Amino acid sequence: MSTNNWESRSMGAFTLRYKPYTLELRHVFTVASFSRNTTPGLLLELEYEGLVGYGEASMPPYLGESQESVIQFLRKIDLSRFKSPFETADILHAIDEVDLKNTAAKASIDIALHDLLGKLMGQPFYKIWGLNPSLIPPTSFTIGIDTEDMIRKKLAEAEQFDILKVKLGLETDRMIIETIRSVTDVPLCADVNQGWKNKEEALEMAHWLSDQNVVFLEQPMPKEMIDANAWLTERSPIPTIADEACQRLVDVPKLQGVYSGINIKLMKCTGMREAKKMAELARALELKVMLGCMTETSCAISAAAQLGPLVDWADLDGALLIANDVYEGMAVVDGRCILPDRPGIGLRNI
Incomplete structure (x- = not known):
């Protein structure tokens, strides 16, 4: 470059x-x-x-x-x-x-x-870590909060994906889910981004979303509402995942009993080394593990994907959401994460 x-x-x-x-x-x-x-x-x-x-x-x-x-x-x-x-x-x-x-x-x-x-x-880093890339879960594709027409347009762009991630947390939550369900019945992940503030209403939504084939709730209520999130996790028909509440390795033990699992992102936890430690500790604590991302180029996405075989859910669509990627790395084919057999994190310059 x-x-x-x-x-x-x-x-x-x-x-x-x-x-x-x-x-x-x-x-x-x-x-x-x-x-x-x-x-x-x-x-x-x-x-x-x-x-x-x-x-x-x-x-x-x-x-x-x-x-x-x-x-x-x-x-x-x-x-x-x-x-x-x-x-x-x-x-x-x-x-x-x-x-x-x-x-x-x-x-x-x-x-x-x-x-x-x-x-x-x-060697690629997944090989150095002794991991099998065929075990990476299919990545979700993110549908942000939007109008019905824009949601339908985004769904048309997401036809290859077997699982979708939906942003919730506003008064439009039911409209968004109902719009998606009028088009597709693929499983959904619901990311509330701390948008719900009442635990009883959150539980009611959890049951409704479970009936809509939503597989987990990501950060349903503000991270400061520790007791309310624990109350919801105990009663929710679907797992709850800590995102804003889970930044680094030191946070993981505190989340046991408050959430069902954690969302690891390289930008939150300082990178690949700590991310791997977080995944291993979460497993030891019997917490589910999600691997997420920000909007990123194929550089950070390909780095995160090296850890993909260690997790239950992958949300590695960040490079697909941008129009000016500068690298070629992990590819998404029919919703699957395909890691290149190239040394390091496997990048090429575009």
Whole structure:
């Protein structure tokens, strides 16, 4: 990739390059609390001995990061004391110590480091982890909150998918589901994005949605309503999944008994290394595992997909929702996630 407009820094054995990149969405994206048609992002490259690992940060504004904050964080990074990318644990620990937050910024380096390691070893990362890519669940495709006509248009674009993710949390919830059910009977995942505020009404909706072949509820009520979410989980006919309530590894044990499972996203948890630990801990705690994403290029999506065989549900449609992807990586064929047999996270530049 051209280095034009990239900020570049040499640090001992490593060279770090990055630049802002704005993702353009194919449709206006609406959830319970906001609408947008772009997502601020950042592309990153980490070079070592002539090999380049690719990384990415995606920063939906509600998460509190921006292109400016990510760049400021990356300017604090100094890798000069590390001799090799194989010092992975030490490198990522040092980066995590720079600041308490900035998880998307941290994820961009984590992804690039894993891509670089895979290229040094000559293997895709799912093989390094000993995972079988045929076990990745079919990915859902997201239908945002919209009008009946736009929902029907989006459904026409989603014909290849065997499962759909539906954004809920407003007074239009029943209309959205009924519109979808007038077109297709495929299973649905319902992402409420903390939109429901009353546990009794949430339970009533859970029963109604269960009858509509909705397979789980993602973040039904605000994360602060711990007791109400636990009450709903105990009574709901379908599983509840923590999203906003589940950011990093330290959160996972606290969610046992409050939700049925967790949604892991690289941009929330600092990248692939911690995401894998979260999936393994959730399994040990008998929690279901969902693998999600932001609107991202094929870089972060392909990185997340390396973990796909470890999860119950995949929601890896982020690159399909944008109009200006810059990479070719994980492909979606008939709703299935197909990982390329290429080293690292398997990217090619478009």
